[in-house]
Amino acid sequence: MASVSLSGIVKRFDRTVVVHGIDLDIADGEFVVLVGPSGCGKSTTLRMIAGLEDLTAGQIRIGERVVDRLEPKDRNIAMVFQNYAIYPHMTVRKNIAFGLRMAKLPKPEEDRRVREAAEILGLVDLLERRPSQLSGGQRQRVAIGRAMVRNPAVFLFDEPLSNLDAQLRAQMRLEIKKLHQTLGTTVVYVTHDQVEAMTLADRIVVMRDGRIEQVGAPTELYRRPASMFVARFIGSPSMNMIPGVIAEGVGAVGLDGVGTVSGLGELENASAGRRVFLGVRPDDLRVATEAGGGPLSLEARVGVIEPLGPETLVYAEVGGRELVAKADGRISLRRGDVVRLVADVDELHVFDAETEVVLRR
Amino acid sequence: MRAWYHARTVGQKQAVWAWIFLALPLFFFIAIRLFPTGYTTYVSLTDWNLLRPKNFIGAANYLRLWNDPIFWQVFWNTFKYLLIGMPISLVLSFLVAYYLDQVRFLQGTIRALYFIPFLTTAAAMAWVWRWFYQPVPIGIFNLILVDLGFSQQPFLRSTSQALGSILAPAIWAGLGFQVVIFLAGLRAIPETYYEAARIDGVGRWTILKEITLPLLRPTILFLVVVSSIGFLRIFDKVYNMTVDGKGGPLNTTRPLVLNIYQLAFTDYRMGYAAAQTMVLFLVLLAVTVVQLRALRTK
Known part of the structure; x- marks a missing residue:
């Protein structure tokens, strides 16, 4: 087990800079998820930790050792790939033991480790099968087993669940989390799926265009996004953004064509007249049928309704703009109904329209 | 309707x-x-010589063939082409493809250079090579040998060297095709297999032996079959590189196909030629079936 520390790592392919100087400290035993849209540099960062890509600049430490110049095999890491990378011509047993054979372990020790991993992953009955006889989830388990038997200090996962269907993905997600709780090994996990990031991570690192946008615990990122990008990326459906302008007086924002919100308190370096976005999550935007006051109270016309069972997503038009609200599943609404969308002051976010940085914490 | x-x-x-x-x-x-195959089977049981009507003579052609020393020599020659040519060409083309796959610089150009001989007219190429094998001052190989201080070699005029001398251009001409097929096979192996192996610390040799070659099995199977059939049917190089296209000296380079050609179109012994054709057909069938069985994935 070990901590991982990245300082100022840069990756350039020819002229394109893919990773712009990332600093990140991962504690021993921590589960860290790198998340972001495709092309944000998350996979490249992971591959640099693995040693599959060279660093252009910066330094990587695993435990106390600087590893940037070490071969992948000498870094004491194991990696699980998106397409599993298990060999079709070998049995499950051979696949799991393949890396061990190179370590020249005594045969009984090798068998013991394979057995142990197979038991934890529920692969005991499948050891003599070939990958073609396995389901996607089982294949992914074999790939994890191959990583496990090496007793690495750090597990690296590169979008391991992307090739699975939704149901299996949820199941494997749970298994990976359990596995981490059992083994307690440091994990660096890359995904583009914010749900995976939220559910698995001790800490999430949101990346964008080769830079870290925000680092924090899942609830922190959800509750206190530092930028519009993070606010939109984390949470589903995305946060509603209503354009507006900072009004005279403390904590007031004039929303374009909808009215004014007040009582927002101190806004950071906000001068009257500055363009902003008021953000509110669908979960925090309640549907009220009677007129009522509140810091945010908007009259809306119901458009599309998506019943999800326990709750219903209501797409409603406010001043020519569509907002999404989450309502109780038992609500009865119809297209064209006029409702009020209400939110508490604590759930409102204000972002600078130009820098996209949050102005209210 | x-x-x-x-x-x-x-x-x-x-x-x-x-x-x-x-x-x-x-x-x-x-x-x-299908029809010619059946017709050949019938002709092989007659004494047809184009002029007289076909007389049915039973298995007489096959009996004669069994007792014909030239047939056996030619039969053995054919297998020499196969047993020497096929493995050498496969190993060479794999080596070229394996290293070419790791080269990014000018890869397309190099691949094209290997492929050009495959596109060249066999007869023209055979004649150029025949020229290469001439004695000083015409043949380039002997010129090089003499320059390096070795004695001249007879090449095509020697009973021991002629077959090898004909095989060389045959292998060379087919190399480009095999390299391209091998390259395609190598490309089809996902990069992550190698990355996973790198993380496990697997050595180059083990990767080649345990990952690359087993995954290339279908490619190798295809090339073994195609190249075996090619060498068993060798004709044009021998016809163009030996005196009067007779597969000499002393029949040492004459393959079965050339023997059939000579029997049929120089000697007009159609029945006998047809009988040898049937033998070639059965050999090709047997070799293909055996190889497909042997290399079939479980």
């Missing part, structure tokens, strides 16, 4: 169209492959 067609189910309509489209290739297959 129209009414009949409209009354069919979708599946039946598709079958009708499938047969319509298959009719032409099927006709050619029967007229150009």
Whole structure:
């Protein structure tokens, strides 16, 4: 087990800079998820930790050792790939033991480790099968087993669940989390799926265009996004953004064509007249049928309704703009109904329209 | 007709169209492959010489063949082409493809250079090589040997060197095709297999032996079959590189196909030639079946 520390790592392919100087400290035993849209540099960062890509600049430490110049095999890491990378011509047993054979372990020790991993992953009955006889989830388990038997200090996962269907993905997600709780090994996990990031991570690192946008615990990122990008990326459906302008007086924002919100308190370096976005999550935007006051109270016309069972997503038009609200599943609404969308002051976010940085914490 | 067609189910309509489209290739297959095969079988049981009518003589041609020392020599020559040519060409083309796959610089150009001989007319190439093998001052190989202080070699005029001298251009000409097929096979192996192996610390040799070669099995199978058939049917190089196209000296380079050609179109012994053709057909069939069995994935 070990901590991982990245300082100022840069990756350039020819002229394109893919990773712009990332600093990140991962504690021993921590589960860290790198998340972001495709092309944000998350996979490249992971591959640099693995040693599959060279660093252009910066330094990587695993435990106390600087590893940037070490071969992948000498870094004491194991990696699980998106397409599993298990060999079709070998049995499950051979696949799991393949890396061990190179370590020249005594045969009984090798068998013991394979057995142990197979038991934890529920692969005991499948050891003599070939990958073609396995389901996607089982294949992914074999790939994890191959990583496990090496007793690495750090597990690296590169979008391991992307090739699975939704149901299996949820199941494997749970298994990976359990596995981490059992083994307690440091994990660096890359995904583009914010749900995976939220559910698995001790800490999430949101990346964008080769830079870290925000680092924090899942609830922190959800509750206190530092930028519009993070606010939109984390949470589903995305946060509603209503354009507006900072009004005279403390904590007031004039929303374009909808009215004014007040009582927002101190806004950071906000001068009257500055363009902003008021953000509110669908979960925090309640549907009220009677007129009522509140810091945010908007009259809306119901458009599309998506019943999800326990709750219903209501797409409603406010001043020519569509907002999404989450309502109780038992609500009865119809297209064209006029409702009020209400939110508490604590759930409102204000972002600078130009820098996209949050102005209210 | 129209009414009949409209009354069919979708599946039946598709079958009708499938047969319509298959009719032409099927006709050619029967007229150009299947019928001649049957006809050859019949001719091989006659003493036909183009002039007199075909007399049925039973297995006499096959008996004569069994007792013909030239047939056995030619038969053995054919297998020499196969047993020497096929492994050498496969190993060479794999080595070229394996290293070429790791080269990014000018890869397309190098690949094209290997492929050009495959596109060249066999007869022209054979004659150029025949020239290369001439004595000083014409042949380039002997010029090089003499320059380096070695004695001249007879090459095509020697009973021991001629077969190898003909094999060399044959292997060279087929190399480009095999390299391209091997490259395609190598490309089809996902990069992550190698990355996973790198993380596990697997050595180059083990990766080659345990990952690359097993995953190339279908490619290797295809090339073994195709190149075996190619060497068993060798003709044009021998015909163009030996005196009067006779497969000399002393029949040491004459393959079965050339022997059949000589019997049929120089000696007009159609029945006997047909009998040898049947033997070649059975050999090709056997070799292909054995190889498909041996290399079939479990």
